[in-house]
Amino acid sequence: MQVSQYAASITPSATMAAGAKAKELKAQGINVFDFATGEPDFITPAHICAAATQAMKDGHTKYTPSSGLIELKQAVADYHRQWHGLDYAPASICVSSGAKHTIYSALLATLNPGDEVIIPTPYWVSYSELVKMAGAVPILVETTRKNRFLLKADQFRSAITPKTKMLMLNSPSNPTGSAYAKDELESIAKIIVDKNLICLSDEIYERLIYTDTPFVAMASFGKDVFDRTLTVNGVSKTYAMTGWRIGWTCGPANIIKAMDSIQGQQTSNPSSISQWAAIAALRGEQQCVEQMKVEFVKRRDYVCQRLNAIAHLSIEPPDGAFYAFFDVSAYFGKTFGNVLVKDSQTFCLALLEQGHVNTVQGSAFGAEGYARMSFATSMETIRGGLDALEAWLATGK
Numbered sequence: 001m002q003v004s005q006y007a008a009s010i011t012p013s014a015t016m017a018a019g020a021k022a023k024e025l026k027a028q029g030i031n032v033f034d035f036a037t038g039e040p041d042f043i044t045p046a047h048i049c050a051a052a053t054q055a056m057k058d059g060h061t062k063y064t065p066s067s068g069l070i071e072l073k074q075a076v077a078d079y080h081r082q083w084h085g086l087d088y089a090p091a092s093i094c095v096s097s098g099a100k101h102t103i104y105s106a107l108l109a110t111l112n113p114g115d116e117v118i119i120p121t122p123y124w125v126s127y128s129e130l131v132k133m134a135g136a137v138p139i140l141v142e143t144t145r146k147n148r149f150l151l152k153a154d155q156f157r158s159a160i161t162p163k164t165k166m167l168m169l170n171s172p173s174n175p176t177g178s179a180y181a182k183d184e185l186e187s188i189a190k191i192i193v194d195k196n197l198i199c200l201s202d203e204i205y206e207r208l209i210y211t212d213t214p215f216v217a218m219a220s221f222g223k224d225v226f227d228r229t230l231t232v233n234g235v236s237k238t239y240a241m242t243g244w245r246i247g248w249t250c251g252p253a254n255i256i257k258a259m260d261s262i263q264g265q266q267t268s269n270p271s272s273i274s275q276w277a278a279i280a281a282l283r284g285e286q287q288c289v290e291q292m293k294v295e296f297v298k299r300r301d302y303v304c305q306r307l308n309a310i311a312h313l314s315i316e317p318p319d320g321a322f323y324a325f326f327d328v329s330a331y332f333g334k335t336f337g338n339v340l341v342k343d344s345q346t347f348c349l350a351l352l353e354q355g356h357v358n359t360v361q362g363s364a365f366g367a368e369g370y371a372r373m374s375f376a377t378s379m380e381t382i383r384g385g386l387d388a389l390e391a392w393l394a395t396g397k
């Protein structure tokens with residue numbers, strides 16, 4: 001039996017692959033410092049778990065509407081109104097099985113074959129593949145470290161062609177942690193309106209910002225932008241709920257209706273129990289988020305200070321999310337053990353196999369020369385992992 005051409009054209013997720021390789025080593029009894037997965041190490045707060053238990057006891061174990069419970073849509077609407085001043089009606093909200101799934105539904109509902117989607121690099125590994133899976137064409141536009149890995153308005157404008165349909169933006173970003181300030185985002189928003197494009201704004205890390213520059217939602221720049229924006233968010237990162245699989249898109253009602261039809265044929269509803277847990281997360285006390293944030297700040301500061309103290313490594317502290325994206329290119333051309341490190345992939349593989357530190361190569365995010373380390377893991381692992389990284393780097397000749 002042969003896989004389809006479609007399946008053969010999809011690149012497997014590099015972050016998932018890195019996780020699997022580390023598991024292999026762990027199964028051999030090796031202690032691996034694992035920084036590959038973008039997943040908070042905290043357990044889901046107790047009041048959210050209690051809401052899920054209660055939902056089961058109350059018999060909320062049946063199908064729900066395929067785009068989510070009205071109670072959850074109302075909670076999502078209230079959340080966006082409270083945090084970002086955005087007015088979404090429940091009919092403008094589609095709940096899906098995680099942010100990844102909602103992005104795919106949103107792409108299927110808006111893109112036609114051959115449409116171009118502009119994606120600034122470095123980008124989250126799934127964007128380009130999801131665009132391809134929707135039959136459209138990813139157009140990668142390179143940002144630079146000098147520009148804090150942010151897309152500049154003139155760059156965006158010159159990447160637009162008659163086939164351009166959408167811009168995918170992610171602030172704060174996975175993998176760089178960079179977040180757009182209001183004026184930077186507004187200049188991009190103006191082009192979206194001017195060229196009548198769609199902006200898919202992935203705001204999954206919006207609550208995890210560590211600087212004084214406040215987060216700004218793309219849809220907040222007036223009606224013309226609001227009408228052209230698909231706002232993506234979810235509970236995975238903010239509330240340490242990666243396994244519960246709840247994410248959503250807010251946008252024009254006709255697009256949301258189309259997403260509902262797609263999900264109705266594809267997955268039906270996201271887990272009913274998880275939906276009740278998500279309601280508790282959005283409506284419950286928010287102190288739990290602040291507590292996790294305090295920990296992330298400590299880890300971010302420690303990771304950056306340690307990385308910058310290692311010869312030939314450097315990083316600017318990320319504005320948000322929980323990733324350190326650092327330049328490792330000074331080590332290319334060196335030999336570690338009997339391995340010649342020639343790019344970020346060989347660097348990360350040798351570091352895992354010899355130093356037992358698991359990171360993800362920058363090339364997976366469309367940025368050769370870098371490695372990504374998630375600091376959503378314990379301080380103990382971070383300390384041990386950075387010691388191991390430093391010791392391994394010193395063996396390069």
Ligand SMILES: Cc1ncc(COP(=O)(O)O)c(C=O)c1O
Nearest residue numbers: 038098099100124174234236247
């Ligand atoms: C930028 C970005 N968007 C979306 C997701 C997916 O989130 P979920 O677990 O809700 O599917 C991730 C997860 O790593 C991410 O980094």
